[in-house]
Amino acid sequence: MSKQIERAGIPVVHACSIVPISKTVGANRIIPTIAIPHPFGDPNKSPKEEKEVRKALVKKALKALATPIDKQSVF
Amino acid sequence: MEHRYRVIHCLNQFFGGMGGEEKAYQPPQLFEGARGPGMLLENLFPNIQVAATLVVGDNYLADKTERALREILALLTPWYAAESADKPKFLLAGPAFNAGRYGIACGAICQMVQKEFSIPAVTAMYPQNPAVIEYKKNVFIVRAGKDVMDMEEALRNMAVLGIKQLNGEELDPDRDHYIPHGQRKNYFAEKTGASRAIDMLLRKLAGKQIHTECTMPLFDRVEPAPPVRDMASARLALVTSGGIVPRGNPDRIEAASASRFGTYSLNGLSRFSSETHQTAHGGYDPTFANDDPNRILPLDVVRELEAEGAFGSLHDSYYATVGNGTSVANADRYGFEIAKLLLADGVQAVILTST
Amino acid sequence: MIFERGDIGVDNVRFGEQTTLENKVLFLDKKALITFLLSRDTHIAKCVVSITRPGDSTRILCVKDVVQPGSKVRGDRLGEGRRHVLKNVAIVTCGKIVGYQEGIIDMSGEGALYSPFSTTFNVVLDIVVVPDLTPRQHEETVRKAGLAAADFLGETTQAVTPDTVHPFPALEKEPISSHLPRLVYLYMLLSQGLLHDTYVLGRNAREGLPRIIDPLVLLDGAITSGNCVSACDKNTTWHHQNNPVLQELWRRHGRDLLFAGVVLCTEPVRLSDKETLAETSIALVHELNADGVILSKEGFGNPDADQMLLTRGLEQSGVKVVAITDEFAGADGFSQSLADSTVEADAVISVGNANERILLPPMEQLLGPINDLSKLAGAWPHSLHEDGSLEVELQAIIGATNELGMQRLSCREV
Numbered sequence: 001m002s003k004q005i006e007r008a009g010i011p012v013v014h015a016c017s018i019v020p021i022s023k024t025v026g027a028n029r030i031i032p033t034i035a036i037p038h039p040f041g042d043p044n045k046s047p048k049e050e051k052e053v054r055k056a057l058v059k060k061a062l063k064a065l066a067t068p069i070d071k072q073s074v075f
Numbered sequence: 076m077e078h079r080y081r082v083i084h085c086l087n088q089f090f091g092g093m094g095g096e097e098k099a100y101q102p103p104q105l106f107e108g109a110r111g112p113g114m115l116l117e118n119l120f121p122n123i124q125v126a127a128t129l130v131v132g133d134n135y136l137a138d139k140t141e142r143a144l145r146e147i148l149a150l151l152t153p154w155y156a157a158e159s160a161d162k163p164k165f166l167l168a169g170p171a172f173n174a175g176r177y178g179i180a181c182g183a184i185c186q187m188v189q190k191e192f193s194i195p196a197v198t199a200m201y202p203q204n205p206a207v208i209e210y211k212k213n214v215f216i217v218r219a220g221k222d223v224m225d226m227e228e229a230l231r232n233m234a235v236l237g238i239k240q241l242n243g244e245e246l247d248p249d250r251d252h253y254i255p256h257g258q259r260k261n262y263f264a265e266k267t268g269a270s271r272a273i274d275m276l277l278r279k280l281a282g283k284q285i286h287t288e289c290t291m292p293l294f295d296r297v298e299p300a301p302p303v304r305d306m307a308s309a310r311l312a313l314v315t316s317g318g319i320v321p322r323g324n325p326d327r328i329e330a331a332s333a334s335r336f337g338t339y340s341l342n343g344l345s346r347f348s349s350e351t352h353q354t355a356h357g358g359y360d361p362t363f364a365n366d367d368p369n370r371i372l373p374l375d376v377v378r379e380l381e382a383e384g385a386f387g388s389l390h391d392s393y394y395a396t397v398g399n400g401t402s403v404a405n406a407d408r409y410g411f412e413i414a415k416l417l418l419a420d421g422v423q424a425v426i427l428t429s430t
Numbered sequence: 431m432i433f434e435r436g437d438i439g440v441d442n443v444r445f446g447e448q449t450t451l452e453n454k455v456l457f458l459d460k461k462a463l464i465t466f467l468l469s470r471d472t473h474i475a476k477c478v479v480s481i482t483r484p485g486d487s488t489r490i491l492c493v494k495d496v497v498q499p500g501s502k503v504r505g506d507r508l509g510e511g512r513r514h515v516l517k518n519v520a521i522v523t524c525g526k527i528v529g530y531q532e533g534i535i536d537m538s539g540e541g542a543l544y545s546p547f548s549t550t551f552n553v554v555l556d557i558v559v560v561p562d563l564t565p566r567q568h569e570e571t572v573r574k575a576g577l578a579a580a581d582f583l584g585e586t587t588q589a590v591t592p593d594t595v596h597p598f599p600a601l602e603k604e605p606i607s608s609h610l611p612r613l614v615y616l617y618m619l620l621s622q623g624l625l626h627d628t629y630v631l632g633r634n635a636r637e638g639l640p641r642i643i644d645p646l647v648l649l650d651g652a653i654t655s656g657n658c659v660s661a662c663d664k665n666t667t668w669h670h671q672n673n674p675v676l677q678e679l680w681r682r683h684g685r686d687l688l689f690a691g692v693v694l695c696t697e698p699v700r701l702s703d704k705e706t707l708a709e710t711s712i713a714l715v716h717e718l719n720a721d722g723v724i725l726s727k728e729g730f731g732n733p734d735a736d737q738m739l740l741t742r743g744l745e746q747s748g749v750k751v752v753a754i755t756d757e758f759a760g761a762d763g764f765s766q767s768l769a770d771s772t773v774e775a776d777a778v779i780s781v782g783n784a785n786e787r788i789l790l791p792p793m794e795q796l797l798g799p800i801n802d803l804s805k806l807a808g809a810w811p812h813s814l815h816e817d818g819s820l821e822v823e824l825q826a827i828i829g830a831t832n833e834l835g836m837q838r839l840s841c842r843e844v
Contacts, residue, residue, distance in 0.1 A: 001407070004411040006299065007297055008417070011301065012427050013427070021734070026297060028297065029078070033428070036699035037359040039371060041370030062311075062386055066302050068301065071299070181606070186591075211487035260763055261841050264838050264840040267837060268754055268837060269835030272724050272835055275752045277611065278722075279722065280722050285776075288841065291773065333787060359623070401758075
């Protein structure tokens with residue numbers, strides 16, 4: 001899906017837990033997330049901490065979207 | 076009495092005896108009887124008769140494909156659409172060996188003929204001929220060598236494959252020497268998977284040749300899209316394969332092998348909650364996502380960052396499907412359709428989340 | 431030390447006044463079984479027990495687990511003494527769906543070619559739980575009821591002489607000098623949370639793995655399934671009890687190979703865990719001095735990444751690998767099959783394309799909750815046709831593309 005959207009010229013950041021799959025399939029901007037059942041959360045943390053982690057991940061995603069790249073990159 | 080097969084044979088300008096590169100723009104022409112390789116074919120198979128030979132310049136077909144195919148169709152229709160009992164039964168094209176444009180011509184003609192007249196059509200090419208990728212899915216392409224040294228063998232295999240198709244016999248890419256169509260098909264092997272695995276491992280350890288049952292897939296690559304130049308004014312969209320949908324899963328997106336994606340409004344939503352949204356994904360423990368769907372698609376913090384001016388604005392809808400046993404071909408299609416919607420709405424950047 | 435497994439086949443299973451095995455007929459006292467199950471777990475509100483036989487016009491729906499009944503007749507510890515099993519009898523648990531991915535067993539017709547449980551006599555437990563249980567409690571209740579019922583039926587084998595007794599000697603601890611290649615079995619268990627867990631020696635597989643484990647304890651029933659990934663490639667408890675890789679390695683031990691041991695590992699949810707786990711598992715394989723490894727799998731998608739990490743690491747450290755996997759190549763077979771790949775995976779056994787569709791004929795009898803039919807993985811809203819036939823992907827059939835290699839199904843390019 002990420003590739004088709006990129007083909008249309010819109011940059012995509014793929015946020016996923018299992019980076020090797022994303023790399024194999026061919027996403028260009030990749031950010032690693034926490035775990036499969038909760039990529040943007042961590043139930044072991046307090047709700048406040050969990051949200052901070054989540055926000056940091058989204059900030060990272062926005063940064064990746066604004067970064068020029070010439071090949072597959074993991075941020 | 077032995078059965079006799081009448082066929083039409085297609086050749087390029089060179090093999091059709093019209094000339095070399097200078098005749099490569101030759102429009103299609105039909106000749107009675109066999110020419111060049113067709114005569115060898117008749118020698119090899121006394122029961123095959125070449126009723127007519129179609130000759131076309133390979134540049135002509137490769138450059139003006141639609142027009143050339145229309146003209147070829149017009150030339151062939153009187154033969155194949157005839158009511159006569161001895162009308163040609165199938166079509167052979169080539170062999171094209173490693174010639175790319177000739178390969179395209181053969182592939183395109185076979186594909187059209189089998190569709191228009193519902194008759195078998197067979198060509199032959201070197202497996203690395205660039206036309207193979209384009210036509211192997213729909214056309215029977217016999218594996219041939221690089222050049223004319225392999226003419227006789229290729230013609231034999233083409234003819235046998237054509238006759239087998241005509242008689243409705245079961246075909247096998249190895250036994251019948253054709254390039255597989257690229258379709259994965261189930262069958263029952265003689266031994267169980269466990270027993271085949273141990274056999275294969277022992278062969279591998281003994282340094283013997285092994286045939287893997289599943290060749291590793293090759294995925295295509297896309298040039299990275301240019302970055303967002305001005306994030307502060309950019310319109311951002313959220314997409315997920317993690318299955319976050321409104322409660323009740325209104326589009327009934329399947330838990331696995333999703334046949335669709337959903338478009339859902341974000342209007343007036345500052346965050347997802349267990350009252351408004353849930354996961355439809357069957358491939359992971361749903362507890363955490365159902366307790367707090369922001370753990371899959373982080374709407375809550377995206378809204379906060381929007382308010383803080385970290386990016387321009389959030390697109391009104393998000394798009395969701397379930398990436399669980401969903402084929403790559405389907406995922407490609409959803410991506411393509413979502414991209415169209417995003418372009419139409421002026422979206423400049425996408426966060427795609429997966430589990 | 432030796433472990434023996436005594437196989438007992440039956441000619442029929444019937445309801446009766448008592449639960450006994452007489453002249454190859456298993457009689458089941460239905461009331462006693464229900465009372466037993468209800469008394470040991472107050473979370474069960476109701477349990478409907480049915481018997482179905484190979485060839486019946488019966489479809490079992492929403493199957494959660496399958497367990498082979500048996501009992502220990504000698505020896506106290508797991509992996510010692512003798513266990514008797516009812517070879518062609520199975521406990522099948524089904525019930526209202528907790529998650530999504532419970533599957534189908536057809537006792538006749540086209541679908542019966544794909545499941546090992548179309549050829550067993552099945553005692554089907556349709557379990558309804560009391561209201562307000564958490565999904566976790568619900569899952570646990572149904573799982574444990576299946577295991578308890580298997581013990582209940584297994585008691586009948588105590589005084590019976592088995593048809594065949596298979597002796598499994600303990601594997602020699604010291605490396606044997608021999609020209610035969612040393613093969614290790616690397617056994618991946620899904621362990622990803624609710625409906626995606628496996629239990630080893632009664633503990634969740636997420637704790638304490640990877641480890642080297644004595645294969646004898648595995649044959650004695652050390653692994654149970656709490657797992658409901660797609661029906662086709664979930665390893666039921668029955669599959670673990672009858673693991674075909676283990677049995678085949680034992681059968682050929684000393685003949686054309688040396689069975690050097692088993693490493694159990696998991697398929698975790700975090701990439702860093704996957705990487706650490708792969709490293710540790712590979713080190714354990716080397717401890718066993720392996721020349722080659724059979725690598726089986728459970729599930730698809732992210733477990734493909736585990737399988738590729740392990741294959742790459744092993745091959746790069748000089749150990750040859752054959753990996754067993756199923757494929758998701760789309761209904762038409764033209765799509766990419768796997769979520770991950772690596773060039774080192776040059777010897778792969780395919781146990782079938784789970785996306786391939788099959789039309790299951792209408793059946794006279796349906797067991798299990800029919801209302802949930804279209805929610806099964808591998809089905810879609812229009813799967814159920816008006817005449818009662820059901821069009822599904824093979825995904826929906828229990829054990830169809832089992833990645834321990836139980837079935838003969840395979841896939842090739844045409």
